[in-house]
Amino acid sequence: MTADQPGAEPCPCGRGLPYPDCCGRWHARHAADGTLAAPTAEDLMRSRYTAFALLVATDHDDAARTAAAMVAYLRATWAAETRPAAADLTPGPGETPTAFTRLAVTDTTGGGPFDTVGTVTFTALGRDASGARVRLTEHSRFRREDGVWRYVDGDVAG
Numbered sequence: 001m002t003a004d005q006p007g008a009e010p011c012p013c014g015r016g017l018p019y020p021d022c023c024g025r026w027h028a029r030h031a032a033d034g035t036l037a038a039p040t041a042e043d044l045m046r047s048r049y050t051a052f053a054l055l056v057a058t059d060h061d062d063a064a065r066t067a068a069a070m071v072a073y074l075r076a077t078w079a080a081e082t083r084p085a086a087a088d089l090t091p092g093p094g095e096t097p098t099a100f101t102r103l104a105v106t107d108t109t110g111g112g113p114f115d116t117v118g119t120v121t122f123t124a125l126g127r128d129a130s131g132a133r134v135r136l137t138e139h140s141r142f143r144r145e146d147g148v149w150r151y152v153d154g155d156v157a158g
Contacts, residue, residue, distance in 0.1 A: 041111025
């Protein structure tokens with residue numbers, strides 16, 4: 001397995017396609033030549049969710065390399081004015097991040113191939129370090145810059 005293709009298992013984004021045929025193609029393209037190619041805001045959001053899911057996955061042979069590739073992808077897809085440092089995306093010593101296991105996209109506005117802005121509302125389910133269930137709902141904002149979709153920010157529902 002490689003950093004850009006953890007296997008032919010279903011993509012974590014929930015579309016039901018194998019990872020290499022779904023979000024893996026966006027991750028692989030970025031890993032190969034730095035290109036960001038997700039054609040819609042929703043595609044970018046799903047690929048970012050998948051990157052976060054793979055960032056904490058440790059069930060394959062190349063987990064450290066995959067995590068580094070996913071951090072690079074996440075940072076590249078973040079708008080410059082809100083982009084966190086790489087260290088902010090990786091767990092510190094003794095920290096166990098939430099392991100997200102399911103994604104449901106509940107609404108999108110704009111964000112198509114010919115739009116310049118878009119929003120995606122989603123709910124992500126997972127488990128924290130103690131095994132407790134986690135539910136994260138976010139209304140995310142995206143902007144197209146020079147033909148490339150980027151995540152700007154989002155409002156997390158309480």
